Amino acid sequence: MAVREITAPEKAAPAAGAKGRRGNLYRSPGFWGMIFISPWLLGFLLFTAGPMLMSLYLSLCKYDLHTLQFVGAKNYEVLLTRDPLFWKSLRNTALYVLFSVPIGLTGSLFIALLLNHKVKGIALFRTLFYLPSLVPAVASALVWQWVFHPDSGILNYGLSKVGIQGPAWLVDPDTALPSLIIMSLWGVGGGRMIIFLAGLQGISDELYEAAALDGAKGWTIFRNVTLPMLSPTIFFNLVLGIIGSFQVFTSAYIMTAGGPDNATLMFVLYLYNNAFRYFKLGKASAMAWILFAILLVFTVVQFKQASKWVYYEGGEKE
Amino acid sequence: MASIEPVGRDAQAEKLRRFGIFLVLVFGAALFSVPFLWTVSTALKTNEQVFAVPPRWIPDPVEWSNFRRAWTELPFPTFVFNTVLVTVVSTFGQVLSASLVAYGFARFKWRGRNALFYLMLSTMMLPSQVTMIPVFLFWRQLNLIDTFAPLIVPAFFGGGAFTIFLLRQFFLTIPRELDEAAMIDGASPFRIWWSVLLPLARPALITVVLFSFIGHWDDFMGPLIYLNSMEKYTVSIGLRMFQDMFGTQLELLMAASLIHILPTVILFFVAQRYFIKGIAMTGLK
Numbered sequence: 001m002a003v004r005e006i007t008a009p010e011k012a013a014p015a016a017g018a019k020g021r022r023g024n025l026y027r028s029p030g031f032w033g034m035i036f037i038s039p040w041l042l043g044f045l046l047f048t049a050g051p052m053l054m055s056l057y058l059s060l061c062k063y064d065l066h067t068l069q070f071v072g073a074k075n076y077e078v079l080l081t082r083d084p085l086f087w088k089s090l091r092n093t094a095l096y097v098l099f100s101v102p103i104g105l106t107g108s109l110f111i112a113l114l115l116n117h118k119v120k121g122i123a124l125f126r127t128l129f130y131l132p133s134l135v136p137a138v139a140s141a142l143v144w145q146w147v148f149h150p151d152s153g154i155l156n157y158g159l160s161k162v163g164i165q166g167p168a169w170l171v172d173p174d175t176a177l178p179s180l181i182i183m184s185l186w187g188v189g190g191g192r193m194i195i196f197l198a199g200l201q202g203i204s205d206e207l208y209e210a211a212a213l214d215g216a217k218g219w220t221i222f223r224n225v226t227l228p229m230l231s232p233t234i235f236f237n238l239v240l241g242i243i244g245s246f247q248v249f250t251s252a253y254i255m256t257a258g259g260p261d262n263a264t265l266m267f268v269l270y271l272y273n274n275a276f277r278y279f280k281l282g283k284a285s286a287m288a289w290i291l292f293a294i295l296l297v298f299t300v301v302q303f304k305q306a307s308k309w310v311y312y313e314g315g316e317k318e
Numbered sequence: 319m320a321s322i323e324p325v326g327r328d329a330q331a332e333k334l335r336r337f338g339i340f341l342v343l344v345f346g347a348a349l350f351s352v353p354f355l356w357t358v359s360t361a362l363k364t365n366e367q368v369f370a371v372p373p374r375w376i377p378d379p380v381e382w383s384n385f386r387r388a389w390t391e392l393p394f395p396t397f398v399f400n401t402v403l404v405t406v407v408s409t410f411g412q413v414l415s416a417s418l419v420a421y422g423f424a425r426f427k428w429r430g431r432n433a434l435f436y437l438m439l440s441t442m443m444l445p446s447q448v449t450m451i452p453v454f455l456f457w458r459q460l461n462l463i464d465t466f467a468p469l470i471v472p473a474f475f476g477g478g479a480f481t482i483f484l485l486r487q488f489f490l491t492i493p494r495e496l497d498e499a500a501m502i503d504g505a506s507p508f509r510i511w512w513s514v515l516l517p518l519a520r521p522a523l524i525t526v527v528l529f530s531f532i533g534h535w536d537d538f539m540g541p542l543i544y545l546n547s548m549e550k551y552t553v554s555i556g557l558r559m560f561q562d563m564f565g566t567q568l569e570l571l572m573a574a575s576l577i578h579i580l581p582t583v584i585l586f587f588v589a590q591r592y593f594i595k596g597i598a599m600t601g602l603k
Contacts (some may be wrong), residue, residue, distance in 0.1 A: 030426070030428030032426050033422045033426030033431060035507075036418050036421050036423075036426070036511075037419045037423060039418060039419055039476050040415070040419040040438060042476075044437075044441070044475075047449060047472050047475060051448075051449035051453050052448060052449060054455075055449060058452065114339055114343055117336065118336075119340045120340060125347055127587075128350060128351060130586070131350075131583065131586075132350055132353070134586055135582075136532075136535060136536040136538075136553075136578050136579065138575075138578065139575035139576075139579050142557065143357050143572070144353065146356070146360065146572065147352075147353050151369075152368070152369045152373060154352065154353075154356045154373060157372060158352075240442070243443060246445070247447070254561065271447055276543060281455075284451060285448075288445065288450070288451070291445050291447060292444065295443060296443065
């Protein structure tokens with residue numbers, strides 16, 4: 001994207017910050033570019049880069065809001081070798097991600113494929129599938145807590161109608177985590193589905209027509225046209241889906257507070273408890289960095305794998 | 319809308335296929351609606367009816383007063399006022415600053431721009447927990463805990479990588495000739511941003527406003543960390559308190575939850591015309 005040099009009238013040099021500069025404004029693109037991105041740059045230094053450095057330092061300290069003491073790698077050592085709850089929370093979160101991301105992604109894609117047809121009432125269907133993702137997390141948690149109620153909840157009532165004796169869901173350590181996963185699937189019609197839908201609508205009709213002329217049928221077309229063309233979208237949703245799911249917090253905080261028997265103690269919930277309930281700010285910072293490291297590894301691996309299955313039209317990445 | 323239009327396929331089979339898809343959609347939509355209907359039904363019941371076995375779908379009698387009680391048992395009007403204040407100001411800040419930054423990244427080229435752009439994108443990978451504690455200490459140092467500042471001020475600093483990215487992608491689709499024509503007429507970059515790009519970016523801006531509004535309206539961890547006194551609570555924290563105090567009065571809890579849900583749903587209906595278009599046109603894929 002080359003910046004063209006156009007000579008503008010002298011008067012063009014305007015107000016804000018451009019004192020002494022004359023002529024075409026795009027002639028000093030660096031100056032103007034930096035002016036425009038400065039809100040982000042300041043925010044990055046103030047709320048991201050600075051805090052990251054401090055967080056890294058805190059993770060090497062013992063800090064309870066009153067006394068600060070440098071302890072080296074001790075927080076990491078304690079977490080990794082002597083804190084069963086850390087491993088429990090990591091295991092819970094990993095299981096949550098392992099199930100909710102692939103099922104959720106497949107579900108979103110499936111709904112997007114259905115909604116990409118011209119059938120009666122399509123606008124209404126889109127809205128109905130999208131609505132659950134508009135429900136604020138706290139309200140959603142309260143609603144689902146009630147849906148999962150073992151005796152009076154609608155889920156077990158529905159199951160009893162088809163002859164199944166429903167479990168105690170959130171109250172039973174064996175079903176509490178699956179309950180949170182099921183609840184997360186209520187949102188499959190949300191943002192990810194919309195992004196899939198936008199991706200599907202971006203695939204040109206000519207490709208489908210060409211495939212049909214070649215005699216390709218439903219599944220073959222899906223496998224050889226839709227999936228490859230959609231692979232950048234899938235990749236995008238997968239990467240952000242994993243990052244988002246690893247940070248699950250509100251549902252566990254509201255519905256189970258991590259219980260029963262720590263069965264739903266999620267990584268970020270345990271981190272929050274360490275930071276703002278037990279005021280072990282050093283330990284909590286160390287947990288944050290471990291989480292960051294895990295996500296970084298996941299993301300890098302996915303980007304490395306991407307070249308094998310993600311197809312970019314025109315052969316370039318955006 | 320691009321849809322799979324088989325060429326030369328039997329019209330009868332196609333009709334049947336569409337009907338099948340229609341049935342699956344009806345079933346799915348019904349399934350997804352159950353928690354909503356269940357919430358509305360519960361919110362309109364008496365407490366005895368709530369725990370009736372087997373459950374009843376249609377409340378009898380219909381207790382409209384649950385909404386009034388949910389609204390008055392806790393200072394809900396205050397919670398709503400606080401949330402509206404925080405959400406509106408943050409959304410404004412987020413969209414304003416993100417559109418400025420997106421303009422900077424989309425229209426100016428300088429050494430190091432791409433590096434900065436990728437740096438910005440990479441912050442999407444950073445879990446907020448990494449910066450959460452130092453940022454908390456920062457606001458504590460400034461004596462601004464239990465004020466709205468920590469929830470509002472950061473929104474004015476760029477508005478987040480995703481928002482910037484979305485708007486930048488959209489700006490790239492707007493022909494540069496329009497900027498140049500305005501420039502020849504003597505418009506400053508701020509003027510071009512304001513009178514050329516923003517009006518043309520309406521679908522993207524509405525999409526971003528919607529995302530941003532929902533994000534702030536929804537926010538739980540922020541208020542949970544920063545707000546301590548009840549008169550500062552937002553709805554999400556208020557609901558949490560409601561849960562502690564009236565946990566067994568499910569009808570009130572569900573009525574209060576519906577009050578929390580309603581604004582986002584209304585906003586969605588107002589904005590949905592632009593919504594999918596906004597995402598599709600940014601070329602986000």
